[in-house]
Amino acid sequence: MTLAENDYDVIIIGGGASGLFCASLIGQCGSRVLVIEHTSKVGKKILMSGGGRCNFTNLQVEADNYICANPHFCKSALNGYTQWDFIALVDSYAIKWHERDHGQLFCDDSAREILDMLLSECGKAGVKIETRCEVTQITADEGYTIETGKGTLTSNKLVIATGGLSIPTMNTTPFGYQVAEQFGMRIKSTRAGLVPFMFSDWFREMSEELSGIAIEVTISTGKHAFTENILFTHRGLSGPAVLQLSNYWEPGEPVRIDLLPGDNLEHSFLEDKQTNPKSSLRQLLIQKLPKKLVDLLAQRYWKDETALSITEIPNRRLAEIAQTLHHWELKPASTEGYRTAEVTLGGVDTDDLSSKTMESKTQSGLYFIGEVVDVTGHLGGYNFQWAWSSAYAAAKDLC
The missing domain is CATH 2.40.30.10 (Translation factors)
Incomplete structure (x- = not known):
């Protein structure tokens, strides 16, 4: 099987929370967007989170709830797209939710509702999603050429939303870190977090x-x-x-x-x-x-x-x-290590990223969002909020 089209405005590698949300926002601006996911399904971590009910954000989001070598880095993104913004989106889909201890918000019913909401937003925006699509090589000239097991793709801009190394049974890989290093960016040492x-x-x-x-x-x-x-x-x-x-x-x-x-x-x-x-x-x-x-x-x-x-x-x-x-x-x-860790500490060095746009400082048109970045939230919905906020920051710049 090969991809029917091969030229896009933006390609997002990684079909998790940040990748899907970012894709939906960029697609709504009229851009041609493709999400590439190397596994068989998108949003696997969303479905398993919060005991299957997805702790999708927290009422008390502050920069102090995050660990980063630069403690100020996450402030711009978190202020640009807040927990209230995401709650409003959830409410617009009539998804019932409840608050637990420490401001944690969970779906009443199922995490599937959050994934379905993101997929619906992508669908309305004309976003294309390709699963079982392995990226073998990325080269950059005026835009990006991406070699995959399903053919060659090109795009003007590229977003890396590949997550970290936690829960290897979900086929997590260091791919995002390798892309960053390929383009001259540094990686803060990684280890298992929330474990x-x-x-x-x-x-x-x-x-x-x-x-x-x-x-x-x-x-x-x-x-x-x-x-x-x-x-x-x-x-x-x-x-x-x-x-x-x-x-x-x-x-x-x-x-x-x-x-x-x-x-x-x-x-x-x-x-x-x-x-x-x-x-x-x-x-x-x-x-x-x-x-x-x-x-x-x-x-x-x-x-x-x-x-x-x-x-x-x-x-x-x-x-x-x-x-x-x-x-x-x-x-x-x-x-217990990555086997049971909920997140990965460390990642793409924030000194090499714009805090306002998530764009690489060493490579024009290359963006990193979500868990692949050296920003790790506390337990309680903070990491999902980082996914939403960092995705929005990149999307705003890409629209």
């Missing part, structure tokens, strides 16, 4: 025993802390708070967990000595934490005191136990 922690020490066995239990904690490393749920798994720790922290964690660093955020456990123990003098330490703690967790912590940290009444334990020892629970220190061996 669970794995352990190889004593905690691995403990986490296996606690697998499936979730609790709200504050987890921190260095200057960064997040208060949300963690989830014990058979490999270590996951859950929203862990995924958030993974973006900032460096290999070899410990993480600290406050198992009872907002509680002053030492003060509570002293009060219990007056009000619950016959209660054991175990009885008091299982009112605050899962029983299994309390028992496993006791085995490791206060085995001799667990059955004693609170009055039999010296205040100094209670202070030590409280300190352990508020400042529980663990040392991850690694993250």
